[in-house]
Amino acid sequence: MTLRLSQLIGGQARPALSEAWLDVHEPATGTRYALCPDADGEDVAAAFEAAQAAFPAWSTLPPSERARWLDRLADALETRIDDFAAAESRDAGKPLALARDVEIPRAVANLRFFAAAATQFASESHHGQAGLNYTLRQPLGVVGCISPWNLPLYLFTWKIAPALAAGNCVIGKPSEVTPVTAWMLGELAREIGFPSGVLNIVQGLGPKVGQAIVDHPGIKAISFTGSTAVGTRIATSCAGNLKKVSLELGGKNATIVFADAPRTQLFETLLRSAFQNSGQICLCGSRLLIERSAYAEVRDELVARAKKLHVGDPLDAGNQQGALVSKAHHEKVMGHIDLARAEGGKLLCGGNAVQPPGRCEGGWFIAPTIIEGLGPYTRTNSEEIFGPVLTLQAFDDEDEALALANATPYGLAASLWTSDLRRAHRLAGRIDAGIVWINTWLERDLRTPFGGMKQSGLGREGGQEALRFFTETKNVCLNLG
Template sequence: MTVQAIHKRASLAQSNARRDAAHFINGTFTAGSTNRGWDNHCPVDNSVIGFVPEGGKVEIDQAVSAARAALEGPWGRMSVVERTDLLGAVADEITRRFDEFLEAESLDTGKPMSLASHIDIPRGAANFKMFTDIAKTISTECFQTPTVDGTGAINYGVRRPKGVIAVISPWNLPLLLMTWKVGPALALGNTVVVKPSEETPLTATLLGEVMNKVGIPKGVYNVVHGFGPNSAGEFLTQHPDVNGITFTGETRTGEAIMRQAALGLRQVSFELGGKNPAIVFADADLDKAIEGTTRSVFSNTGQVCLGTERIYVQRPIFDEFVCRLKQAAETLRLGRPEDPNTNLGPLVSLEHREKVLSFYRKAVEEGATVITGGSIPEMPEDLAAGAWVQPTIWTGLPDHAAAVNEEIFGPCCHIRPFDTEEEAVSVANSTRYGLAAAIWTESLSRAHRVASRMEVGICWVNSWFLRDLRTAFGGSKTSGIGREGGVHSLEFYTELSNVCIKL
């Protein structure tokens, strides 16, 4: 996006126009029937963006019924080509309305427009494009089977949509991670009911306009806003007509959803918490390691499930690494999302900031040396009410410290020295999480050797956040269940049946 376009959107972002959200059920926007809701606050300055209605059991029943009817009606009767052509049009319309999605995402999250314009919105569109290509080219197995009478049989596989999919998406990458689920679900013939995070309702709502504009049949894509317990989230995961549940978020919430999914034996796909390590060996290209680790720790203000919170640096380069990462952190510029020079936004909410600050305090109590940061930054008067926090680096914590073991989800990390490769692997894997890792080394042999021992779903070598959407994505241990991406999404979003024909 051009600087001129960003400033054009900036004037809109600073206007007094309200942006109320709405449920999107059966192709229609509605405030629902609960007469409850909440004000949506922009984390940049805590100003009220608009009102969000809270959905209840009635709205969930309506959305699931609409999704079921579309599945058994027009959407279910479409050919793969017809369906994927429509979804390709969805991707094109997101791109056409790029500025609107960018503004909505930045208002909800406070993230710099320079970040969202390069990652969030393009990936939101790409998730539809990529999975339509896969849906048109999937194949199944076929076997010639001998029979006792010698005539033989043919066995072949048929993939059918799983049905109505509950999509519960997080607030850190609202459009990207929602369409990462909606894209394959719809491309493979399912219908969806989306419950976006209560913190970030706008882009899920806006996508409803896109669905109507390109002619997606009513009921295929539905959105119900609300909270978790005793609200839209719980009613959705409990609903007997939901056939599968996909969720990205905290491990504790995933455990609660899994208990609900056990009723009726619904399948789940979870990407959950992480406490991701980076290992920096003495032979690493230090310039690359500092640049990559700065991004992996501080991008999106540390609110990235794949981000790095634990860094293990081989002792000969430890002091230099700490010094240079400190310098990099202190050059980050906090400010309004529309400012092209801003590269660090606020946290998503004041409530989340208090959680992050509680870890900042706890780290000091447990003996951390604060290399930089550790508190709330001084901000201009017009931004002082926002959810700002300093990028923070610690050293000196014991391995059992809370800041070393618990997911913080803020712009912070702990750096610890190590001596041997074996020690590095051991401490990196000494966590109940297993989502991602990064290894920095110029040794090809070490790269392969160490990467294969990382107990994670994805391991980068000399890079971070480099994604091929065809590859398997998910977490190990308490970081998730299942894999999505490429053909791996087939296992969750479809049911495989075998057809046996005796010749």
């Protein structure tokens, strides 16, 4: 049977007011399996009314009470990890183990972290210079949280949790490509009696629902994760009425490997950083820069390991790589591989679509692809591909490594591999990236600021940065006489 999703508006499960629907496909099979509400601005307006009505009570709850509700939601999600993981795997085409062991637990951790953070979010006071000053950090009101398709529940909770913890009411929009786990979270919120109107989830297309959220005059802030092109349009829209905006956008991240890189876990981590979730993570290292004296060793070992990665049915525990999220995205990535060939790149492995036998023969799979022989300013090394495609470039010294790392319009993340920690610290300070890992990848302390430079976004998420974004700062000064 076709699964029929709903929206969460004012604590109620609702279809789109237009009663229109969007098809949801299973990437591993290429077949439709669900219907998603095709909402529009009228649904956003209804969600805003519900959120606005709920705001006075929610915003004046003690932080400990808001934390209690977030913890209750986390508890409920934790008891259903297997159900949510199965849904995430089916909806996004990713290996079941990745969803079960990493992504759904991270969604639980997001809720728990910001529940605790709500009780520790302190204001400042200043005295002795000009009276007594204290700073209030007050919730904004109704805010919009727009999340992407690649890490559906992981990034949806990463946005809504700090917004709710800070005392705002939320209109959340998950991607229409992967809407199922956000719908399930809404159903979970209803089951535990989450306060009506505090969390609203509107389903539908970006140009209709997303733009309506961005343009609504009563919505005070927008937190968006997605492509740079869409983020630029959102920033332009928000500029017209000076609406707060946080943008976590694309990346073309460099992984820099020096000849003295510690070999323990090196190749396993390089492989994971390039191909986890079929390369559909904004933090993936899609450009591997290798010191020339170690180039052949690193290249040959990495290619040998990439060829052994099993691509196929996400439900099969023996497969490390699943499908790409949609037919359109599959075609886009294959087009980039063709472009790499046209630009003179040499394919060392992959470069082809994969058709697993059985139920997944119609799915959208691509073999792990490694390419060498392209310069830093080719389109292949400049444009975000967002798939299982890794390029290799050699460098001779530290300055050249830095120049290659920064030869991109993006600036989200980078990884450095070296045994020389002075060199690591020097380069970390000079790389144009908001996040730099040294001898590791994707280790995340949720207290730290997260975000990018250049075309990778505006603002920072995580920890106190997120709570500050979702609040308005007000200074109160008392003359002491």
